[in-house]
Amino acid sequence: MDLLKGAVEKGCQQYPRSLQTILSYGTAGIRMRADNLDYILYRMGLLSVMFSKFRKGQVTGLMVTASHNPAEDNGVKLIDTMGEMMPIAWEKHATQLLNVGDDKLEFSLEAIVKEEGIDINIPAVVCTAMDTRPSSVQLSKAAVDGINALGGESHNYGLLTTPQLHYIVCCINTKEQYGLPTEEGYYSKLTSAFLKFNKDKRTSKYLPGLHVDLANGVSAPKIKALKAYLNDSLEINIYNDGSSGKLNYECGADFVKVGQCPPSGIDLQQGMRCASFDGDGDRIVYFYKKKDGQFALLDGDKIATLFASFLSDLVKASGLKLNLGLVQTAYANGSSTKYITEIMKVPVACVPTGVKHLHHKAGDFDIGVYFEANGHGTVLFSDAAQKSILQQASDNSLDKDTREVAGQLITAMNMINQTVGDAISDMLLVETILAYRDWTCEDWDSAYTDLPSVLLKVKVEDRTIVKTTDAERKTTSPPGLQEAIDQLMAGYKFGRAFVRPSGTEDVMRVYAEADTKENANKLAYEVGLQVYDLARGIGDKPQLPA
Numbered sequence: 357m358d359l360l361k362g363a364v365e366k367g368c369q370q371y372p373r374s375l376q377t378i379l380s381y382g383t384a385g386i387r388m389r390a391d392n393l394d395y396i397l398y399r400m401g402l403l404s405v406m407f408s409k410f411r412k413g414q415v416t417g418l419m420v421t422a423s424h425n426p427a428e429d430n431g432v433k434l435i436d437t438m439g440e441m442m443p444i445a446w447e448k449h450a451t452q453l454l455n456v457g458d459d460k461l462e463f464s465l466e467a468i469v470k471e472e473g474i475d476i477n478i479p480a481v482v483c484t485a486m487d488t489r490p491s492s493v494q495l496s497k498a499a500v501d502g503i504n505a506l507g508g509e510s511h512n513y514g515l516l517t518t519p520q521l522h523y524i525v526c527c528i529n530t531k532e533q534y535g536l537p538t539e540e541g542y543y544s545k546l547t548s549a550f551l552k553f554n555k556d557k558r559t560s561k562y563l564p565g566l567h568v569d570l571a572n573g574v575s576a577p578k579i580k581a582l583k584a585y586l587n588d589s590l591e592i593n594i595y596n597d598g599s600s601g602k603l604n605y606e607c608g609a610d611f612v613k614v615g616q617c618p619p620s621g622i623d624l625q626q627g628m629r630c631a632s633f634d635g636d637g638d639r640i641v642y643f644y645k646k647k648d649g650q651f652a653l654l655d656g657d658k659i660a661t662l663f664a665s666f667l668s669d670l671v672k673a674s675g676l677k678l679n680l681g682l683v684q685t686a687y688a689n690g691s692s693t694k695y696i697t698e699i700m701k702v703p704v705a706c707v708p709t710g711v712k713h714l715h716h717k718a719g720d721f722d723i724g725v726y727f728e729a730n731g732h733g734t735v736l737f738s739d740a741a742q743k744s745i746l747q748q749a750s751d752n753s754l755d756k757d758t759r760e761v762a763g764q765l766i767t768a769m770n771m772i773n774q775t776v777g778d779a780i781s782d783m784l785l786v787e788t789i790l791a792y793r794d795w796t797c798e799d800w801d802s803a804y805t806d807l808p809s810v811l812l813k814v815k816v817e818d819r820t821i822v823k824t825t826d827a828e829r830k831t832t833s834p835p836g837l838q839e840a841i842d843q844l845m846a847g848y849k850f851g852r853a854f855v856r857p858s859g860t861e862d863v864m865r866v867y868a869e870a871d872t873k874e875n876a877n878k879l880a881y882e883v884g885l886q887v888y889d890l891a892r893g894i895g896d897k898p899q900l901p902a
């Protein structure tokens with residue numbers, strides 16, 4: 357294993373492991389806090405080469421991207437696109453490889469080779485990309501050094517959104533069946549579908565103007581590039597483009613969703629249809645001002661129901677027998693789940709937090725729509741579904757209308773980035789559906805009314821003592837916590853609450869919803885106090901949300 361030895365020796369000299377490191381493989385990839393982050397990227401470079409070899413030379417992707425939390429300046433999120441998404445089974449390797457000391461690195465690599473039966477002589481290819489943080493340049497270099505040190509071929513795509521890198525990796529691995537493996541290929545695939553669907557649109561209520569907050573992140577240059585392909589069929593007004601302002605600070609999807617308010621920079625007026633992306637372009641939420649002047653959020657749940665109802669109408673009209681399902685997490689608003697199951701009659705699955713869980717589950721359906729409430733999601737079409745839709749569209753024995761509906765499904769499929777949740781692609785599909793139905797935001801929002809909900813964070817000594825089950829909706833430890841939550845929930849109309857350790861921050865998250873905002877706040881606060889008391893809280897006790 358000279359190759360391993362060489363890679364380890366070189367790497368440990370140039371990128372020695374930091375002594376102060378906190379690492380975990382959480383909901384969104386590797387979370388890290390260290391004096392020098394470079395060594396982590398170097399090791400991820402090594403791991404992505406291993407993965408490419410494991411996949412018999414298929415291309416792997418490595419995205420250097422920041423946390424959605426602007427307060428965590430020293431925290432970095434690293435997403436391994438690994439073709440589609442890092443398989444959950446490989447997370448243990450990532451955690452292990454990143455946590456061992458320099459002296460154990462070689463041993464750790466050998467263990468992966470052995471356990472996964474990797475042929476080390478197979479050539480490996482890794483595509484890298486990064487977001488706009490100044491540190492990304494240095495971090496990408498370390499990743500590329502790691503890739504090259506293990507004999508991997510690296511292709512650096514520079515600045516991309518996370519979903520763009522996923523798309524490119526997928527195009528390469530499918531031998532361009534999915535599209536052309538370039539940024540231009542990406543814009544061209546998505547926008548051709550958008551223009552095709554919207555070419556005859558005649559709307560009176562829907563107006564093509566959209567106001568988009570880009571979180572001062574990498575989507576800003578990308579949306580500018582996209583606009584050139586849209587021929588003014590969608591007017592996009594850009595805010596928070598990074599020319600001033602800090603990444604995700606007082607802007608972006610997370611800020612808008614959690615704070616239930618517009619981002620800084622947008623002076624929200626009635627009649628404006630707005631959207632907020634997150635920093636690396638994989639989440640989107642919409643918002644607008646209601647007639648009564650209230651701020652209204654159209655979050656991932658609302659986007660999911662919009663997509664599912666649209667696709668389900670098309671499937672019904674096409675006569676195709678395809679099972680369409682929706683995947684959510686415990687954070688989905690109770691009203692959305694009720695609406696989907698009882699009114700739309702679409703099956704719903706609930707999985708643990710983190711897009712990797714939703715993505716995998718969506719594969720159980722012919723058409724699987726998945727979204728986290730925070731706006732992270734997409735739609736997957738099974739191979740069989742794609743085949744039957746394509747067949748139907750070209751079956752001349754069928755009437756023209758039926759063939760046309762199948763054609764519309766194909767166009768929608770081409771607009772969707774099926775590799776991962778993608779703010780750009782989701783935005784194009786939302787706009788298409790609103791135009792198709794000639795809907796305003798109010799029309800879209802009227803499907804169901806969200807129950808008031810609230811999110812709290814509680815600091816605890818050790819968040820790993822809290823264990824959950826039932827897709828994180830119940831705790832099994834510490835003893836007594838679930839019983840306490842059950843009792844509190846019973847005291848509120850439509851009361852629902854759960855707690856789980858965050859996978860991206862060093863906190864416990866508390867979620868509560870109830871019939872009124874005041875009750876949701878009270879329930880979250882009371883549950884927060886129980887977490888503080890029973891799970892060894894530290895620092896200030898939770899406060900009643902304002």
Ligand SMILES: CC(=O)N[C@H]1[C@@H](OP(=O)(O)O)O[C@H](CO)[C@@H](O)[C@@H]1O
Nearest residue numbers: 383384710711728730858859860861
């Ligand atoms: C309540 C919430 O929004 N949790 C987010 C957040 O994870 P936590 O494990 O809750 O810290 O970040 C993840 C990555 O972006 C995202 O997948 C997830 O939905």
